[in-house]
Amino acid sequence: MDAQEASTIGARARMIRRRRGLSLEVVAGLTGVGKQYLSMLELGQRGFNRRGLLEDLANALDCSVADLTGQPYLPPDRESARAKAVIAQIERGLNEATVDDVPDLRPRPLDVLDYWVKSATKLRDTASYRASGEGIDDVLIELQVHLATSDGRERLRAAELITETAYHGFVLATTLGYMHLAQLAAQRAFDAARIAERPELEAFAMFARAPSIARTGGRRRAVRMLDRAIEMPSS
Numbered sequence: 001m002d003a004q005e006a007s008t009i010g011a012r013a014r015m016i017r018r019r020r021g022l023s024l025e026v027v028a029g030l031t032g033v034g035k036q037y038l039s040m041l042e043l044g045q046r047g048f049n050r051r052g053l054l055e056d057l058a059n060a061l062d063c064s065v066a067d068l069t070g071q072p073y074l075p076p077d078r079e080s081a082r083a084k085a086v087i088a089q090i091e092r093g094l095n096e097a098t099v100d101d102v103p104d105l106r107p108r109p110l111d112v113l114d115y116w117v118k119s120a121t122k123l124r125d126t127a128s129y130r131a132s133g134e135g136i137d138d139v140l141i142e143l144q145v146h147l148a149t150s151d152g153r154e155r156l157r158a159a160e161l162i163t164e165t166a167y168h169g170f171v172l173a174t175t176l177g178y179m180h181l182a183q184l185a186a187q188r189a190f191d192a193a194r195i196a197e198r199p200e201l202e203a204f205a206m207f208a209r210a211p212s213i214a215r216t217g218g219r220r221r222a223v224r225m226l227d228r229a230i231e232m233p234s235s
Helices: 003-020 024-031 035-042 051-061 065-069 078-095 110-125 129-133 136-149 152-175 179-196 199-215 219-231
Strands: none
Touching: 003 035, 003 051, 003 065, 024 035, 024 051, 051 065, 051 152, 078 129, 078 136, 078 152, 078 179, 110 129, 110 136, 110 152, 129 152, 136 152, 136 179, 152 179, 152 199, 179 199
C-alpha cells in the first residue's frame, strides 16, 4: 500500500468516525490499536501494514472494508491462511489450564517464558503470525502453573505475563477471524490482569475484550467497557 492510498483510506475512516459520533479513544479501543496510532492512520502518516487492521477498523466503524478502500476486498494472503495452524495451539493453551485448574507439570523459569513473549511480540509486529504463535500453548499452560504454585512477586509476575501472552493470542485469533476464541483469550488476559493488581494492565486487557465483544453482537456493551477503561486510574 503506497502513501497516497493510505492517506485516502485514513481520510475516509476519519469522515466515517465523525459521522458516527465516535471518539478516537473508543474507535482505537474497538480496533485494537492506540489512540495516537489511529490518529496517524487517519492523517495518512502510517500505512495499513496488517491486512487484519482494515477489517478491525471497518468493524469498529460499523462499515465495510470497501467503504474504506473504495475497492473490493481481496481474500487473506497465503501467510495468513497458513497461520491458522496456530489457532489449535491457542485453543489448547486456554483450555488445558485455567486460573483454578492446572496440570501437574514442571514449568520453565519465568525468565525463559518472558523471553518467548517478547520474541513472539516482535514477530507479530512484522506480520509473521504463524511464527509468533509457535509454542503459545505450552507458554500459556506453564504460566498458569506458575500462577497457581507461586506467591508474592513471582505470582504477580506470572499474572502479568499471562496478560501479555493471552493478549497475543487475542491478536492472532482476531487477525485470523476466530472471534469467539479471541473473546476467550481477551477474557483470560483480563482475569490475569486483575490478579496482577495493576490497573493499567486491567484497562489494557479491557481494551482487548471490547473488540471481540463488539464483533459478536455486543457493540454497545463494548463501547461502555471502553468508556470505563478510559476512566480507570493508572498506577
